Amino acid sequence: MIEPFDDAYFMKKAIQEAEKAYDSGEIPVGAIVVVDNKIIARAHNLTETLHDVTAHAEMQAITAAANYLGGKYLSGCTMYITLEPCQMCAGALYWSQISKIVYGATDQHRGYTVMGAKLHPKTEVVSGVMEQESASLLKRFFIEKRNLN
């Protein structure tokens, strides 16, 4: 059976990005940007590798997508993210006027909703897509990190 281009299909691609982060010792978060079922940007968290707090998956995906499109606005685009964005990434998504975001796991400590930040009123939000898969990867990362110390 041919796999449909639905939210789960694209979230799997974002999780593949998160797995790359995991393999590099980075907090495993991945993001992709999709337009008309085409992936135009893929990114994963690189804060440790780059020693840069701004190198979240979403920030890099926004920059890459804008570069691909040749303009700074991401209207018509959907971003799939394995974890709820933080307030920095929500703020960047706000400026991009992206049409839709779909995220997996909720971040109850540093997610944009609990922190009070806002997305653009034009942005549709879907949450909980393949939540368990994303949350399990994060949980495994932090357990392994604790065991190393």
Added chain:
Amino acid sequence: MIEPFDDAYFMKKAIQEAEKAYDSGEIPVGAIVVVDNKIIARAHNLTETLHDVTAHAEMQAITAAANYLGGKYLSGCTMYITLEPCQMCAGALYWSQISKIVYGATDQHRGYTVMGAKLHPKTEVVSGVMEQESASLLKRFFIEKRNLN
């Protein structure tokens, strides 16, 4: 008389960065990062030039300062910014754990305070330093932009 290394001294340097943005047709916002009276990063808004909503002065200054210091945390650093940070930049400053921020003009529409975003509890905030100079530059930019259209 030798000029003291006070908040006004460093804010003037940030305004010089904002003037570079102005000259490039960018919304005139500048930021510098200071440690022990030494400027370790200078940046100005480049969102139009780079077609990238993430290219705010503060974001670039954080990346440059972390690169200079060789680590992602900016404890011990002060950022001087001509305009109140937006929620994206406040979120990035939050992750950096910067010790202090000093800003000039308030952004009553898109500033982090009105948007509900938060800085790190460790971060001291000073506002209103050379507010008029920064606000005037922004006002002039938007009047000229309107007159061009």
